[in-house]
Amino acid sequence: xxxxxxFLQLIVAFGLLNVWILRRxxxxxxxxxxxKSLKEEFAAYGLPAWAFYAVGLIKISxxxxxxxxxxxxxxxxxxxxxxxxxxxxxxxxxxxVKDPYMKSMPAFIMLxxxxxxxxxxxxWYL
Numbered sequence: 001x002x003x004x005x006x007f008l009q010l011i012v013a014f015g016l017l018n019v020w021i022l023r024r025x026x027x028x029x030x031x032x033x034x035x036k037s038l039k040e041e042f043a044a045y046g047l048p049a050w051a052f053y054a055v056g057l058i059k060i061s062x063x064x065x066x067x068x069x070x071x072x073x074x075x076x077x078x079x080x081x082x083x084x085x086x087x088x089x090x091x092x093x094x095x096x097v098k099d100p101y102m103k104s105m106p107a108f109i110m111l112x113x114x115x116x117x118x119x120x121x122x123x124w125y126l
């Protein structure tokens with residue numbers, strides 16, 4: 001299971017970094033409502049402007065912690081738990097604006113991966 005967890009850590013970490021650093025201003029078929037960028041997506045959800053920056057900081061930090069977790073495994077569970085909570089929030093926002101289910105699929109996949117990481121990394125705290 002260890003190799004699978006390491007692979008999931010990298011998928012989740014680089015997925016978050018890709019969305020929040022490389023593609024934050026690009027239109028994708030998964031943007032919520034009619035948002036053409038992450039900032040517009042947050043506005044479409046009715047969230048305040050500061051939420052975009054707060055969530056971005058938290059997601060980028062969690063991604064970096066997942067990468068650092070390759071060497072410092074005790075960082076993995078808290079980072080994956082935060083990502084899990086944020087992905088639940090992302091799915092809730094898609095539901096709030098009545099997006100087609102396909103738009104929430106990336107958040108759902110990240111949620112499943114993060115929960116898997118949490119389950120495997122919980123051993124550091126037991």
